[in-house]
Amino acid sequence: MATNSIARVDEFKSILNDKTIRAQIKNSLKENSGAFLSSMIDLYSGDPYLQKCDPQAVAMECLKAASLKLPLVKSLGFAYVVPYNNVPTFTIGYKGLIQLAQRSGMYRNINADVVYEGEYIGQNKLSGDLDLSGEAELDSKGEKTIIGYFAYFKLLNGFEKTLYMSKEEVEAWGKKYSQAYKSGKGGTPWFKEFDKMAIKTVLRRLIGTYGVMSSEMQEVMASENEESKVQREIDSNANKETLDFKEVEYEIDPEPTTNEPSEAEKQQILAAEQAEAEADYGQPSFL
Numbered sequence: 001m002a003t004n005s006i007a008r009v010d011e012f013k014s015i016l017n018d019k020t021i022r023a024q025i026k027n028s029l030k031e032n033s034g035a036f037l038s039s040m041i042d043l044y045s046g047d048p049y050l051q052k053c054d055p056q057a058v059a060m061e062c063l064k065a066a067s068l069k070l071p072l073v074k075s076l077g078f079a080y081v082v083p084y085n086n087v088p089t090f091t092i093g094y095k096g097l098i099q100l101a102q103r104s105g106m107y108r109n110i111n112a113d114v115v116y117e118g119e120y121i122g123q124n125k126l127s128g129d130l131d132l133s134g135e136a137e138l139d140s141k142g143e144k145t146i147i148g149y150f151a152y153f154k155l156l157n158g159f160e161k162t163l164y165m166s167k168e169e170v171e172a173w174g175k176k177y178s179q180a181y182k183s184g185k186g187g188t189p190w191f192k193e194f195d196k197m198a199i200k201t202v203l204r205r206l207i208g209t210y211g212v213m214s215s216e217m218q219e220v221m222a223s224e225n226e227e228s229k230v231q232r233e234i235d236s237n238a239n240k241e242t243l244d245f246k247e248v249e250y251e252i253d254p255e256p257t258t259n260e261p262s263e264a265e266k267q268q269i270l271a272a273e274q275a276e277a278e279a280d281y282g283q284p285s286f287l
Contacts, residue, residue: 065081152206163206
């Protein structure tokens with residue numbers, strides 16, 4: 001580790017020794033506060049891009065994850081603090097979104113997956129019900145061909161909703177709204193883990209539009225919407241720089257009639273793609 005990097009990490013550690021910060025983490029996570037502090041240090045010391053950010057600002061963003069009782073371990077995929085033009089930004093990952101939705105106590109089932117050729121029979125235009133009762137077909141090589149992606153949830157009160165996007169629709173989405181996709185680089189998540197990114201895109205849209213949100217999630221959505229407005233202002237008036245990570249969650253929109261995203265949704269697709277695509281999602285130990 002370079003001398004400058006070591007100095008930045010030491011500065012970050014000294015910030016974490018502040019009694020106010022430790023008290024906030026202790027109040028949120030109780031006996032798990034020590035593990036969370038260690039994860040903050042691991043996050044900062046292991047990310048040279050994050051070390052370019054103000055360490056105090058990084059600590060403040062990490063506290064947002066603590067207040068939501070979401071781990072900051074990248075391999076879990078619940079929450080991240082990512083550098084955006086050298087500004088640390090807290091963002092909820094796919095699993096974190098599911099966790100906050102489930103805390104409402106209203107969900108019976110949440111699911112998302114690929115759709116193979118032969119499975120898709122059709123979709124009721126009025127109700128939105130998806131018929132996937134067909135049998136998957138095999139190609140000449142004996143393999144299944146993915147033609148689309150679905151997300152589904154059912155609430156305890158019986159309300160259920162499904163969202164389906166064909167592979168072509170997801171590809172068009174990525175080309176139009178994802179900087180990682182538009183870069184055309186083979187090492188980006190959209191090229192390395194296209195199906196995984198497609199499933200997450202469909203699920204986020206479904207929950208964000210139709211799902212029941214806990215008060216925690218509503219606060220997060222409102223906060224991210226405000227940050228999106230600020231970032232759009234920056235993007236309009238500042239020099240453009242490459243993002244370090246790509247993708248965030250998005251606002252709760254009125255019921256969509258097309259696959260066109262909202263303005264906030266366009267911005268929030270960008271910040272966690274890289275970290276999420278390679279994550280081995282698991283259950284946080286303190287939930």
